Amino acid sequence: xxxxxxxxxxxxxxxxxxxxxxxxxxxxxFYSSSCPQAEPIVKSTVQAHxxxxxxxxxxxxxxxxxxxxxxxxxxxxxxxGTSTERSALPNLGLRGFDVIDDAKAQLEASCPxxxxxxxxxxxxxxxxxxxxxxxSWNVPTGRRDGRVSSSSGxxxxxxxxxxxxxxxxxxxxxxxxxxxxxxxxxxxxxxxxDCLFFRYRLYNFTTTGNADPSxxxxxxxxxxxxxxxxGNGSKRVALDIDSQMDFDVNFFKNVRDGKGILESDQRLYxxxxxxxxVDNYAGNIRGLLGVRFNFxxxxxxxxxSSTEVKTGNQGEIRRVCSKLN
Ligand code: HEM
Ligand SMILES: *[C@@H]1O[C@H](CO)[C@@H](O)[C@H](O)[C@H]1NC(C)=O
Ligand SMILES: *[C@@H]1O[C@H](CO)[C@@H](O)[C@H](O)[C@H]1NC(C)=O
Numbered sequence: 481x482x483x484x485x486x487x488x489x490x491x492x493x494x495x496x497x498x499x500x501x502x503x504x505x506x507x508x509x510f511y512s513s514s515c516p517q518a519e520p521i522v523k524s525t526v527q528a529h530x531x532x533x534x535x536x537x538x539x540x541x542x543x544x545x546x547x548x549x550x551x552x553x554x555x556x557x558x559x560x561g562t563s564t565e566r567s568a569l570p571n572l573g574l575r576g577f578d579v580i581d582d583a584k585a586q587l588e589a590s591c592p593x594x595x596x597x598x599x600x601x602x603x604x605x606x607x608x609x610x611x612x613x614x615x616s617w618n619v620p621t622g623r624r625d626g627r628v629s630s631s632s633g634x635x636x637x638x639x640x641x642x643x644x645x646x647x648x649x650x651x652x653x654x655x656x657x658x659x660x661x662x663x664x665x666x667x668x669x670x671x672x673x674d675c676l677f678f679r680y681r682l683y684n685f686t687t688t689g690n691a692d693p694s695x696x697x698x699x700x701x702x703x704x705x706x707x708x709x710x711g712n713g714s715k716r717v718a719l720d721i722d723s724q725m726d727f728d729v730n731f732f733k734n735v736r737d738g739k740g741i742l743e744s745d746q747r748l749y750x751x752x753x754x755x756x757x758v759d760n761y762a763g764n765i766r767g768l769l770g771v772r773f774n775f776x777x778x779x780x781x782x783x784x785s786s787t788e789v790k791t792g793n794q795g796e797i798r799r800v801c802s803k804l805n
């Protein structure tokens with residue numbers, strides 16, 4: 481939180497550090513004596529890449545999520561190869577590998593063989609969100625790197641076509657409930673998607689020539705202009721239209737107002753339980769409810785970041801993040 485200026489009393493009350501001493505065998509400050517520079521090195525590396533290209537922040541956040549949902553948060557998404565997670569379709573658009581490699585190289589120079597790639601991912605995701613304007617939080621560390629990475633594992637990742645029932649099922653499988661689901665998908669307050677992932681909603685969605693009826697009419701016109709029917713499917717569109725650089729609650733307002741981009745995002749408003757959570761975050765009181773999301777997001781991240789982690793003498797500490805030792 482240092483370096484940021486928060487004005488109101490409300491914020492002072494809510495932004496106390498998230499206190500979570502231990503989580504699944506992880507602990508805050510795991511490297512405080514073995515490699516005290518670990519967290520500052522990750523932070524300065526993320527900062528340097530962010531200065532050159534701020535769109536790296538959403539890239540790093542998504543990279544950590546995709547790591548955690550397959551084989552747990554164990555760096556398995558980083559392994560290069562022809563049949564690894566990284567090579568599988570849902571992971572082809574992942575970005576930020578170079579940032580992790582850069583941080584790892586510096587860490588190996590300072591404290592060889594100590595800091596796991598899985599922890600670098602978790603720390604980098606936190607620092608990326610911090611740089612995008614949300615308060616920082618303590619990341620429990622001590623993850624070990626996995627020794628398995630297979631393209632067949634990626635079926636546990638959610639797809640933008642998933643119904644709420646399927647989204648819920650995939651999150652429950654990771655120990656995450658509806659509150660976590662809605663809160664974590666709030667990550668779509670930053671970053672972009674290819675037209676390809678949602679264009680089918682704009683044209684002939686029902687196979688009767690109509691668009692997805694959950695899209696607000698004025699927004700449909702806007703989206704059709706951004707993604708013409710036979711246009712370039714790789715064109716990028718903000719997941720949180722009008723506010724893609726800020727880690728704020730605008731994403732939830734958009735979902736409430738029929739301006740969700742991905743079908744899976746808009747579906748959060750079609751189920752009574754997830755809708756209630758979206759409404760809570762979207763709110764009407766400017767600022768106040770944004771604070772609530774900013775407080776809940778770190779808690780949900782700490783939970784997701786602890787998914788099926790390897791600790792103690794499990795796995796290994798990789799020397800190069802893209803290769804098993
Ligand atoms: C139901 C759950 C989810 C689905 C179906 C989903 C799907 C997607 C899709 C299709 C994209 C666009 C990818 C592209 O075009 O390159 C995307 C982007 C993104 N997702 Fe998710 N996502 C989900 C949950 C999450 C969670 C839990 C996080 C993090 C905590 C997250 C973080 C991001 C970020 C930051 C981006 C932007 C990436 C960029 O700009 O490079 N997503 N997501
Ligand atoms: C919509 O899709 C259906 C089924 O694929 C197809 O038969 C129909 O011709 C399409 N209509 C338009 C307007 O593209
Ligand atoms: C499609 O859009 C992407 C992203 O903006 C761009 O890199 C690519 O060159 C475009 N392709 C064509 C054929 O225009």
